[in-house]
Amino acid sequence: MYASDDSGPAMxxxxxxxxxHELLAHASAMFSQSPSSPSSQSPSSQSPGTPLLRTLFAEDPNRAAAFTVQAADLRLDFSKHFVTxxxxxxxxxxxxxxxxxxxxxAMFAGAAINQTEGRAVLHTALRAEPNAEITVDGINVVPxxxxxxxxxxxxxTRVRSGExxxxxxxxxxxxxxxxxxxxxxxxLMASTALAGFSDPDLTSRFVSNVDPADLLEALSASxxxxxxxxxxxxxFNTIETLSNARAARAWLVESLGEEAxxxxxxxxxxxxxxxxxxxxxxxxxxxxxxxxxxxxxxxxAIGLSLMIAIGPENFDDFLAGLRAMxxxxxxxxxxxxxxxxxxxxxxLYRNFWEIETHAVLPxxxxxxxxxxxxxxxxxxxxxxxxxxxxxxxxxxxGPIVWGxxxxxxxxxxxxxxxxxxxxxxxxFIGFLHxxxxxxxxxxLLMANMFAQAEALAFGRTADEVRAAGVEEALVAHRTFPxxxxxxVILAPRLTPSALGQLIAFYEHKVFVxxxxxxxxxxxxxxxxxxxxxxxxxxxxxxxxxxxxxxxDSSTNALIALYRKAHGR
Numbered sequence: 001m002y003a004s005d006d007s008g009p010a011m012x013x014x015x016x017x018x019x020x021h022e023l024l025a026h027a028s029a030m031f032s033q034s035p036s037s038p039s040s041q042s043p044s045s046q047s048p049g050t051p052l053l054r055t056l057f058a059e060d061p062n063r064a065a066a067f068t069v070q071a072a073d074l075r076l077d078f079s080k081h082f083v084t085x086x087x088x089x090x091x092x093x094x095x096x097x098x099x100x101x102x103x104x105x106a107m108f109a110g111a112a113i114n115q116t117e118g119r120a121v122l123h124t125a126l127r128a129e130p131n132a133e134i135t136v137d138g139i140n141v142v143p144x145x146x147x148x149x150x151x152x153x154x155x156x157t158r159v160r161s162g163e164x165x166x167x168x169x170x171x172x173x174x175x176x177x178x179x180x181x182x183x184x185x186x187x188l189m190a191s192t193a194l195a196g197f198s199d200p201d202l203t204s205r206f207v208s209n210v211d212p213a214d215l216l217e218a219l220s221a222s223x224x225x226x227x228x229x230x231x232x233x234x235x236f237n238t239i240e241t242l243s244n245a246r247a248a249r250a251w252l253v254e255s256l257g258e259e260a261x262x263x264x265x266x267x268x269x270x271x272x273x274x275x276x277x278x279x280x281x282x283x284x285x286x287x288x289x290x291x292x293x294x295x296x297x298x299x300x301a302i303g304l305s306l307m308i309a310i311g312p313e314n315f316d317d318f319l320a321g322l323r324a325m326x327x328x329x330x331x332x333x334x335x336x337x338x339x340x341x342x343x344x345x346x347x348l349y350r351n352f353w354e355i356e357t358h359a360v361l362p363x364x365x366x367x368x369x370x371x372x373x374x375x376x377x378x379x380x381x382x383x384x385x386x387x388x389x390x391x392x393x394x395x396x397x398g399p400i401v402w403g404x405x406x407x408x409x410x411x412x413x414x415x416x417x418x419x420x421x422x423x424x425x426x427x428f429i430g431f432l433h434x435x436x437x438x439x440x441x442x443x444l445l446m447a448n449m450f451a452q453a454e455a456l457a458f459g460r461t462a463d464e465v466r467a468a469g470v471e472e473a474l475v476a477h478r479t480f481p482x483x484x485x486x487x488v489i490l491a492p493r494l495t496p497s498a499l500g501q502l503i504a505f506y507e508h509k510v511f512v513x514x515x516x517x518x519x520x521x522x523x524x525x526x527x528x529x530x531x532x533x534x535x536x537x538x539x540x541x542x543x544x545x546x547x548x549x550x551x552d553s554s555t556n557a558l559i560a561l562y563r564k565a566h567g568r
Contacts, residue, residue, distance in 0.1 A: 014518060019094040027352040048454040051482030053080060063399055070503045071338030072324035078455040081345050081425075091344035095516065100340065103515045105507075108330060110136045112524040114291075115388055115439055115518040118253045120232050121522050122289070123296035123507070124326050126412045127319040127500075136291060145300075150284060152304055153312040155266070155284070159228065160311060167260035172228040174203045176218050179232030180240045181376065181527075182294025183268070184208035187232075187305045190298055190318070192501050193366045196435040198309040206305075207248075210240040215247055226253040229265050230305050231280070236271035236289065239531070249279070256362050260547060268301045293522055295297045295376045296507065314496045321500025328472040329508040339508035342487065346509070347516055349485070350396050359417065360403035362429040363449040366494055370429075371403035376505055379470060381510045383526065384519035397517045403427075407448050418456060418480055426486040428453050429502070433493045449488075456484035544568065 014020055034052035057063050057079075067079040067088075083091075095101075106113050110120045113283025125134045125141055132142045158164040163169040177187055188206040191198070197355075198204070205218040229252070231245045261279035269275050270287045286301035298306070299319055307315040323337070334340045349355040358378075360371045382398035404412070406428075417424045430449045434442035438561055465475050489505075493499040514521030540547040540559055550557040 013378040014098070014516065017094070017097055019090070019097045023090040023094055023348075025350060026086060027348060030084070030087065031353065033566045034082065050461070051457070051459050051486075052082060053483055056084065057458075069332075069336055069338045069341060071328045071505065072321070072504060073491050073498055074123045074325075074338065074501055075490040076338045076505075077341070077490070078345065079343055080453060080488070081485040082348070082483075083345065083496070085185065087348075088335055088341070088344075091348065094341075094347070095334055095340060095344060095512065098516045098518075100334070100512055100515050104330065104511070107511070108134075108326075110134050110141070110291075113291075114520060116520050116523045116525075117290075119522070121293070121296075123290045123293065123299065124322075126292065126297075126299035127322040127326065129323070129362035131186050141289070141291075144289075148288070148301055152286060152301060152307055152316075155286075156304065156307045156312055156315075159308050160202070165263070166225050166227070167256050167263040168225045169227045172226055172264075173201060174205065174222045174227045175230065175305050175308055176205045176207060176222065176227060176248065177230045177232060178207045178215075178241055179230075179268075179302070180208040180238060182297050183232035183238075183241070183302050184367070185373045186295070186298035187303060188308045188502075189367075189369040189497060190303070193311050193364075193367050193494065193498055194306070194310050194314070194318075195366060196494075197311075197314050198495060199311065202309060204205060204305055205310045207244050208240070211241055212247070215244045216568070219248065219251050224252050224260075224264070224418055227252070228308075230268060231265060231278070232268040232302055234268075234270055234290075234294075236267065236274035236278070237271040239535070245278070266304075268304060278319065293524075295380055298503065310496060318500045321495075321497030322504045323500075324497070325501045325504035325508065329504070339505050340512050342505070343512035343516070344424070344510045345485075345487075345515055346399065348511065349423075350399055353423070354396065355425060356400055357422070357424050358399040358401050359424050359426040360401060360429070361406055361409060361426055361449075361452075362403070363406040363445055364431060364494055365405050365436070367429065368405050370502075371401065373503075374403075375401045377506060378510050380524050380527070381521040382514050382517065382519060384517075384521075387518040388520055392518065393517065395517065397519055398513075410448065410452065414452065417484060423484060426453075426456070426484070427489060428486055429489045431491055431494050431498075436492060453488050455480065456482070456486055458482045459484075541566075542568070 060066065063077045064077065067077070069076045069078065070462065072189065103113065107121050108124055109121055110224070112118055112120050113120050120136050122134065122141065126145055128134060128142050128145070130142065130146050131141050134142055159172055164172060166172055178183065182208055191204045205222070206555065207215050207218050229245070229248050230242065233241045236242070249265065252260060258279070261285070263282045265280045266284040266286070267275040267280045268286050269437050272282045272285060276282050284305060288297060288300040288302065292300050299322055325537060327336060327497050329339050360374055362370050368469065377397055378401045384397055385392055385393055403409070416422065417426065430446055459480035461481045462475050465478045470478055511521055536557065540549065541562055549559055
């Protein structure tokens with residue numbers, strides 16, 4: 001998609017590339033062999049043919065090994081996808097043609113690839129080794145990153161040891177992170193995932209929603225004397241975050257007085273003036289940089305609540321996991337590059353099979369917030385309809401990402417995945433060893449994960465159903481079409497390092513897809529319009545005098561109804 005020169009991106013329409021048309025011809029010929037393909041004339045839940053994936057596995061006894069990649073500690077099994085060696089070759093040719101490698105190298109080098117905002121994209125620098133050199137505007141940013149990390153380590157150690165106390169001298173045992181978007185989803189997800197590594201004497205809570213119920217639930221379970229509030233807002237003017245932070249401040253002051261604020265509040269921000277005006281000592285302000293997007297910021301100061309929970313050493317292990325996947329992404333050839341292959345398979349389904357959705361199915365309760373985290377990472381990054389040069393895209397972009405942990409999902413939406421008319425490519429994520437086990441339940445958990453991936457891929461034919469003695473009237477109902485593609489991702493254990501590797505794997509997958517689609521994965525203008533309108537409507541809801549409303553008839557009626565309900 002991009003030519004790497006100094007004059008800016010040279011756009012070639014994706015659908016005009018010969019590599020695109022070569023892949024289109026290959027994919028069309030291959031997918032027509034599957035009873036579940038869009039070209040099938042029968043509803044996929046009743047297709048009589050043999051699943052294509054059965055054929056592919058029967059033809060190649062070594063298929064699993066041929067399509068499995070080891071990326072750091074992650075074993076990525078792509079064999080249950082509609083892919084052959086020629087498919088992979090055609091996809092890789094497309095990636096080469098779109099400049100994936102050049103764009104990747106530019107990102108790691110600190111080039112301003114976020115062109116709509118004129119910024120570098122350097123979340124990868126947050127986990128760089130101390131001796132690395134990454135230059136932005138002539139300055140090596142790595143020393144500054146490690147200075148912040150060292151300040152975070154010192155602060156987290158003081159809180160964890162009890163050296164840092166509240167205004168009344170009591171140890172702080174509850175940490176409330178107040179943020180929204182990446183300032184909430186990242187630390188919330190990671191703290192939940194790594195709860196087994198957390199200090200049992202510390203409680204982490206997270207507040208993001210401006211709905212007062214979210215904050216009140218956290219405060220009602222907390223003691224002002226033993227609570228630390230972390231306000232996470234780079235600008236320190238994010239309306240949802242500051243509304244919650246002010247309410248939390250009022251709660252603290254009512255109990256302990258104004259002078260208690262500096263002992264109980266710290267800020268993750270770059271706006272020292274606003275932080276000081278709030279009453280937070282700027283010595284307890286931890287900054288980060290405009291080249292770190294919120295959804296990519298967990299390795300920055302935004303991870304302070306996580307560091308307090310799991311300790312600096314485990315946080316360093318988390319950063320090392322992120323860095324390990326960065327190294328794989330930078331150095332592995334595209335045909336053996338885990339994030340690249342995952343991205344290309346997503347391109348295959350989104351653009352050639354017109355599949356709009358992707359499920360993330362972790363077989364770990366600790367990863368209960370992982371799909372929500374990936375929703376922001378993927379959908380905010382690539383939910384775009386305009387190319388880098390401002391022209392409309394003429395092809396589908398970002399999928400709808402969703403999911404829940406197994407085995408809960410098996411008793412909810414798996415019915416649709418198995419027998420519905422929509423094909424849902426899925427990622428199964430599991431761990432060889434549990435954090436803890438009860439009565440061999442981890443064996444049962446993993447048996448379910450392996451079985452679901454197998455059943456989705458290969459299904460059960462009508463003849464197999466009949467052979468099992470099912471009466472003919474029920475054969476169609478108990479036939480499974482198969483050809484539901486999935487990736488099986490395995491790691492030894494859910495450790496800080498493994499979580500870091502998973503996060504970076506998906507970060508780089510999203511990046512590659514953005515490069516091929518020609519969109520800027522690092523801006524998010526789409527979140528701005530509704531927020532701007534909300535400020536105006538907020539005034540119209542609360543002003544004592546009846547406002548002159550100039551919205552559509554529906555919005556005007558809603559505002560009037562709300563005002564009436566509140567006697568305004």
